[in-house]
Amino acid sequence: MSENAEITGAISSSDDIKTAEKFKEEANEYFKKQDYNRAIELYTKAIEVDPTVAVYYGNRSFAYLKTECFGYALTDASKAIELDRNYVKGYYRRAAAYMSLGKFKLALKDYETVTKARPNDKDAKTKFTECNKMVKKLAFEKAISVEENKKNIADTINLDDMAIEDEYTGPKLENDKVTLEFMTDLLSWYKKQNKLHRKYAYKILLDIKAWFMAQPSLVDISIPDKSKFTICGDIHGQYYDLLNVFKLNGLPSETNPYLFNGDFVDRGSFSVECIFTLFGFKLLYPNHFFMSRGNHESATMNQMYGFDGEVKAKYTAQMAELFTEVYNWLPLAHCLNSKVLVMHGGLFSRDDVTLSEIREIDRNRQPPEEGLMCELLWSDPQPQPGRAPSKRGVGVQFGPDVTHNFLSLNGLDYIVRSHEVKNEGYEVAHDGKCITVFSAPNYCDTMGNRGAFITLNGKDMEPNFTSYEAVPHPNVRPMAYANSLLKFMC
Template sequence: MAAQDARSDGADASLALKNEGNAALARGRYAEAISCYSRALEADPSSPVLYSNRAMAHIKAESYGLAIADAEASIRLDASYIKAYYRRGSANFALGKYKLALRDFRAVCKLRPNDRDARLKLKECERAAKQLAFAVAIESEDAAPLSASLDVATISVDAAYDGPHLPEDGAPTDEFITEMLERFRAQKLIHRKYVLQILLRTKELLEAEKSLVDLEIGDRDRITICGDVHGQFYDLLHIFEINGRPSSSNPYVFNGDLVDRGSFSFEVVLSLFALKVQHPGGVHINRGNHETKNMSKIYGFEGEVRHKYDATVLALFHECFQWLPLAACVEKKVFVTHGGLSSDDGVTLDDVRKVSRNREPPDAGLMCDLLWSDPQAQDGRSPSKRGVGLSFGPDVTRAFLERNGLDLVVRSHEVRDNGYEVEHGGSLITVFSAPNYCDAMGNKGAFIHLSAALEPKFTTYDAVPHPPLRPMAYASASPFGL
């Protein structure tokens, strides 16, 4: 009887925690939901529903590796539990692993052949897989880039165009950039010819940089480091209002993930590229994991550029993205990269400088790690919660700093409630510059000032209003949103 009562109490506790988790998930409190489901699983470790629900929370938190593991645990407990296949398929789709996602959506359709939603998701996944196969088939390492044959001089500007005009030499002036930013604020675009000119000039500048850019503060007051902006253009304008527009005397490092999620990604990235062309020494941009063809296809940038311009403009953006540096080093002491550190011991700054970056990121290796990795609290290395890259501990950070004579790692890649977090005993900082991320997270944004003393100073800020265009408005309808 006592054992039966204990089981009953455990079931009641598990159900209550499951309900709490469901409520937290509905409110967008993903970490809270994961905690509730985890505690529920302690009381009832044989529940496929709990594993599947936690997988959904991990998907929302972009922890795709953990989502896949939970979905597989659910399937092992109940091979007929349809939602687990949905969740595993969604996580694999979000990682661009379309063949694995197809397996799961076909399984769902087999288990529930009359499910219209499942058939639609299977069709979308098949389409994405075919597009990827076609892109791989037509790409050649020896093929000349589009920029090599594009003749912008043949493009005329219609007399009816009422926006700013680039000078004849294609170099943006203060007046042009001011008018462009205000035009973007009013949800208007600039002429396609000027977009192409800015992209071509940007590519030339980026090609001349190394994969690791060495930066000096010199006689300037400071350098500003921003984390993910993710298409939140009106928050970017707010940063400029707080901190001044980038210039040679007011330099910035933008640490990746300029695009996707937010639906003003074009405005964000073109503004920063124009500012870089105007002030090459005042704007430095690292590549993030979203400045890639696969991510931008899923999370909105591709759809946005095709909607606002065309495939030629999109192709030039991707040429620029492939030349973005992977890291910066400030005063030989502060290492700045989007994701994190390597899965291999012994990596030096020279190894980063030598990375051949003019490509889409591979699934493993130093380039992948720099774009995708995350810190963890415990020492050592662990498989990534994302399913790509790795998680690295304080000991890995300390060893990297000691090996390279560095004092600090600054990275981005993850939301932080206050916009930043000092981690690994002060040797690593995460900075995130997209407040109220995706209009849902309620977080602050932040940026870092580094003066000559290299003592980080933080500025935090709240989100500002933006036009009523939802995040991911241009994203493809995908299984990710399950």
């Protein structure tokens, strides 16, 4: 009996082998068409017929990576390696999954295995070198961050030292304040691919940090009976699609309030434009424009998926650090009319979590790998009851019973979350009690999904959905500023 057969406890028949291969080939075709979910279904069928083949798990792992199911990708890659220790792509896939989860030391170990197996493989050597740099960089940053009285970057910024050059013709703050004229000028200035002056950019960041620092981790919002309120999901640096939301639904104002539910940046290569637009509207309408933290408002995600590189390319490394300080103060959730809870990710690994407990979370930090703050940013719903380990490798998956129990305990009607691509830009699950909204259409220029936003009014709080297609953008590809190890993700 072969080693592979011993692992699975059975030898596959020749008919099974042919059937499984057919499923694999069909899955490969869907993968090429970027229909990753269908590819995953077919790789799964191949595995069900013949669970002894490492390649099936390796291919499904790659498809899971493409759909951001990093936990599943990691499990499949490990299974492929278990079946065939010499299957080099298995180590590649597992390293990519570890990288996506910010587990750089474990990724480095797998890349080292690949370079030993393929000493002449330039790609493997490059990935090993890049990953090694990342491990050393993080170790250095950790060493210097233990200084007890480390100064905030915000305290080191001197706006008086920043002169406005005569040739600058872009938007200008009036008496150091954001105005409607400034915002309308900024929208058109950015649309033409121009850059906001660094003095104004820094001023916006300093002011927004001060505002967010005064907010609780859970913000209560009151919506009058006859007033409209809009909830948007992930934007992910897709500035021209953000402009389209405003075209379809109107600019933010005191009579047209918005909540943007995290993941404003990364992947899309106009993240700087997105974040300053949103921060500008927050300063202009502080009580009618709201922003929740997403899992991509974190230093590790920004270093991997492009925002950190984009800020350094368009401004400075100092500004990139200042963004990290600002993101640490973003609220984690919003409660609308004491009826609807909105968070980026989802619910929790335990049943007794209350709104008051969320309100008291100490959020001024990088997202931890477990606990309430982590789960608010990372969790996902599942159709089956109960809980399961996250497909992402972080947070938890929660079923309809978990949602119903949470709503009952806290006197809520339903929850709104984002965090996941949906074909129509939204999905209603858990008997209408768990709604997903995702506002980045044709995500990463590859997924072909629509975007959506939710509108409701204070009287009945009934969600209404507007779904829309992607609009053209300048020829700058997604992930243009991302870490080279993750360029495969788009």
